[in-house]
Amino acid sequence: MPRDCRALVLSLLLVAGAATDALAQPACRNTGSFDTWLAEFKREALAQKISPATLAAASPYLTFEQRIINIDRGQKFFAQNFLGFSKKMIPAYRLQRGAQLIKKHHDIFQRIDKDFGVPAPVIVAFWGLESDFGAVQGKEQVLRALATLAYDCRRPHLFRPRLFDALRIIERGDLKPEEMIGSWAGELGQTQMMTSEYFRSAVDYDGDGRRNLIRSTPDALASTANYLMHLGWKRGQPWIQEVRVPASLPWEQADLSIQHPRSQWATWGVTRADGRPLESDGLRASLVLPMGRFGPAFLAFDNFKVYTEWNNSLIYSLSAAYYATRLAGAPAYNRGLGDKIPGLNSDEVRELQTLLAKRGFDVGRIDGILGIKSRQAVRQTQIKLKLPADSWPTAELLARLRGGR
DSSP, X not given: OOHHHHHHHHHHHHHHTGGGOTTOOTTOOOOSOHHHHXXXXXXXXXXXXXXXXXXXXXXXXXXXXXXXXXXXXXXOOOOOOHHHHHHXXXXXXXXXXXXXXXXXXXXXXXXXXXXXXXXXXXXXXXXXXXXXXXXXXXXXXXXXXXXHHHHSSSSHHHHHXXXXXXXXHHHHTSOOGGGOEEOTTOOBTTTTBOHHHHHHHOOOOSSSSOOOTTTOHHHHXXXXXXXXXXXXXXXXXXXXXXXXXXXTSOGGGOSTTOOEEHXXXXXXTOEETTSSBOOOSSOEEEEEOBTBTTSOOEEEOTTHHHHHHHOOOHHHHHHHHHHHHHHTXXXXXXXXXXXXXXXXXHHHHHHHHHHHHHTXXXXXXXXXXXXXXXXXXXXXXXXXXXXXXXXXXXXXXXXXXXXXX
C-alpha cells in the first residue's frame, strides 16, 4: 500500500474511533512513575486470572515508549470529501487485486458465507483498505504501544482493557508476544482489529489450534466475518445501493437517522443509478448524500450500520461499502458535479462547527472534519433556515450563521 494511503486510513480510523472519545484529555501531563503503574497493572492482571507465565513472557515488551505518545498527541487528521477519499483509497489495482483474491479463496469464502452470512466482497473491501490485503500491517510492538497508551493520562480507559485482552490472546496460545507486531495504536492482523475485538471475535479457521490473524489468511477472513456478524450483519441483505435523486425530493428526509421503505423512495422519484425504476418493496433504507444533493447518492440499508460501527467516519464507511459493491459487480458511481460541488475547507468547517455548537448542537469534536454529528447539525440548521436540507454545508449557510441568523 502506498504510504500516503496507509497514513490516511490510519488517521481516519483514529478520528472515528479512540481519538474522538469525549473523555480524551489531549493536554494532560503524566506525573506518576511508569514502573509504579506497571506493577499495579500486573497485580490486577493476576487478579483477572492472567497467569504468571503469560506475564513473564510479555514483560520484556511492557515498556514505556515516549515516541508512541508523541505520535498520539501529534496526529494530523485528513478532511477529504467522499470523492477525494474514495478515489485515493480505491484505485484500479485494488479493485483488480480484490477480484483476484475472491477467486483465489473461493472455497474459503463459500464456507464463510455459510457460517457467518457475510459475502466475500464485504470482507475483501476491509482487507484491502485496512492492510492492502495483508501486505501492510504495521511495524510496532503492540504490547509496548498498548502499555504506553494505557499508562498515558489521555485515554487509559480505552487502552487498559485492550492491554488486558492482548495478554489474554497470549494466554490462549494464539500469538507469542514477539509476534504481536501491528500499528502504533494497537491494531493487529490483516484487517487491523483492536486486541479486544481480536480476543472476542477471532476464530481458528485453518484448524491449526491458533487464531492467528497476522499470518493465517483463513483465520483473518473468517474472524472479520465473525466480527461483522457480531456487529449486526444481516445475512442476504444489501448494504448500499447507488441511486439517482430528483430535484423535487423532500431533502429533509435524507439522513442516516431516517429510514423509509424503498417503495416510498420510489414514490418520491428516486430511481436506480441508471434511471430504471427503483425496487418498490418494503426494504427500509436511508438516503445518504455524502456531498449534498448535487453529488453521488446512495440508499443505505440496515447492514450499512455495521460499517459505521466498524468506523464511525461516514467517509470511510461509505467508501468501504462502495468498494464492496464494486467488488460485487456494481459500476463506478456517478460523480454528479464532481469536484465542482461547492464546499467548505477545513478551517471553514471548524468555524461552522463552532457556530453550530454555540447554538446548542452536538457536532462532536470541533476538528474541521464533517462527521456524522456535524452533518446532522447542518441538516437541522438548513431546515430551520428553509434551505435544501441535504446535510452539505455551503458558503451561504456559513455566511448566514456568521450573521447570527
